[in-house]
Amino acid sequence: MPEIAFYFHVHQPLRLGRYSAFEDSAAFDYFDRDVNKYYFRKAAENCYLPANRLLKKLVSENGFKCSFSISGVFLEQCEAYGGDVLNSFQELVDTKKVSLVQETYHHSLSSLYADLSEFEQQVKLHGAKLRKLFGVSPKVFRNTELLYDNRTARAVEKLGFKAMLAEGLERVLGWRSPNFVFKSRDCDLKVFLRNYKLSDDIGFRFSSRWWSEWPLTAGKYAAWLSANKGQCVNLFMDYETFGEHHWRESGIFEFMQDLCSNHSLSFATLEDLLAFPAVGEIDEQHAFSWADLERDASAWLGNSMQNACFIELQKIGELAKTAVNPQALDTWRKLQTSDHFMYLCTKSWNDGDVHKHFSPYKQNTPVENYANFMNVLIDFRQRLENEAGIVSSN
Numbered sequence: 001m002p003e004i005a006f007y008f009h010v011h012q013p014l015r016l017g018r019y020s021a022f023e024d025s026a027a028f029d030y031f032d033r034d035v036n037k038y039y040f041r042k043a044a045e046n047c048y049l050p051a052n053r054l055l056k057k058l059v060s061e062n063g064f065k066c067s068f069s070i071s072g073v074f075l076e077q078c079e080a081y082g083g084d085v086l087n088s089f090q091e092l093v094d095t096k097k098v099s100l101v102q103e104t105y106h107h108s109l110s111s112l113y114a115d116l117s118e119f120e121q122q123v124k125l126h127g128a129k130l131r132k133l134f135g136v137s138p139k140v141f142r143n144t145e146l147l148y149d150n151r152t153a154r155a156v157e158k159l160g161f162k163a164m165l166a167e168g169l170e171r172v173l174g175w176r177s178p179n180f181v182f183k184s185r186d187c188d189l190k191v192f193l194r195n196y197k198l199s200d201d202i203g204f205r206f207s208s209r210w211w212s213e214w215p216l217t218a219g220k221y222a223a224w225l226s227a228n229k230g231q232c233v234n235l236f237m238d239y240e241t242f243g244e245h246h247w248r249e250s251g252i253f254e255f256m257q258d259l260c261s262n263h264s265l266s267f268a269t270l271e272d273l274l275a276f277p278a279v280g281e282i283d284e285q286h287a288f289s290w291a292d293l294e295r296d297a298s299a300w301l302g303n304s305m306q307n308a309c310f311i312e313l314q315k316i317g318e319l320a321k322t323a324v325n326p327q328a329l330d331t332w333r334k335l336q337t338s339d340h341f342m343y344l345c346t347k348s349w350n351d352g353d354v355h356k357h358f359s360p361y362k363q364n365t366p367v368e369n370y371a372n373f374m375n376v377l378i379d380f381r382q383r384l385e386n387e388a389g390i391v392s393s394n
Contacts, residue, residue: 002179003232003268004225006066008239011107012040012074013339019375028331030376040077044085047243052088054253064260065097067270069142072105072126073337075133093134099269102127102138108336109300111143111152112287113314122333123159140270144338146194146290147297150283153184161189162274165236167290168193172282179230181276185283192273194236194290198224203237207250218258222265231276232268292347300341305370309341312377319384328384343369
């Protein structure tokens with residue numbers, strides 16, 4: 001029977017305040033602290049604290065194992081107004097049965113830049129944060145939204161990692177199963193693939209009464225897991241699945257307790273999977289992800305508004321890197337967080353509903369969010385140009 005590897009992603013963006021082109025706010029102060037604290041504490045009470053208590057119990061009493069990646073901007077919010085949340089994650093890691101996965105500090109799309117130097121810098125910043133707060137140096141890497149291509153895999157291996165996560169897509173795998181360890185076509189980096197059907201049965205469908213398998217019980221799901229062949233079944237999902245995306249009343253916590261107490265299942269961390277040999281190669285020149293039906297980068301760069309902001313943000317980079325004020329570089333990197341682009345998504349049907357669910361600006365259209373984000377970027381660039389003594393062409 002394969003090992004069951006649960007991996008949870010933990011992230012909260014720093015949401016932008018409403019910003020007009022006619023406003024004159026404090027320099028580089030574009031984020032709404034009150035809104036960010038509200039969403040953080042809401043998720044802490046509904047998800048992080050109760051879910052961490054449950055996992056600590058499962059780890060100590062049932063030998064459960066799992067892995068997390070925790071974005072740098074989330075950890076900063078922990079330090080600002082979530083010390084209890086940070087302590088609960090530190091206690092889990094201290095058990096040695098919960099491993100951490102490294103990523104870009106700012107949960108950014110920097111792996112899509114033509115020059116990967118910013119991507120590499122953000123990965124190193126995240127590593128330094130994990131060493132400071134948890135005393136660990138992960139061997140496994142997870143790119144933002146599971147974005148993967150051959151070029152990124154080569155860069156990740158050069159940074160010293162042994163494995164990287166990716167979506168188990170049929171168009172990439174062909175006839176092969178995601179329940180095996182693979183390696184990159186261009187290097188020796190191992191690739192751990194998400195079993196998206198079984199992951200989404202929990203992450204998206206668990207509380208859906210229209211689903212033919214509702215209600216999903218732990219016994220039923222354990223039987224599905226046991227029927228799988230291979231080395232590992234990788235269940236990757238947002239941690240907010242527990243208590244936020246599926247409310248406590250849905251039974252999601254009881255489901256996890258019963259499932260992870262099942263002694264017929266064997267659980268592993270992602271670092272445990274490094275012991276498995278690779279059985280094949282993953283070869284993909286174009287970035288794919290775990291987002292939306294297309295499983296590509298279109299959730300963030302699928303329309304002209306998103307691409308305009310992406311281009312403007314990259315242009316600002318050289319000014320931010322040479323700015324006298326050190327806050328400029330930090331602000332530029334926080335503006336790279338992929339969520340800012342997701343709020344501009346214009347997709348319809350189910351994908352559009354997902355993006356609206358995750359957006360704090362539910363009353364606003366993508367066009368209004370675009371105007372706000374672009375106002376911020378233009379103001380930011382003009383301030384940097386003024387500090388550098390550059391006459392703007394606008």
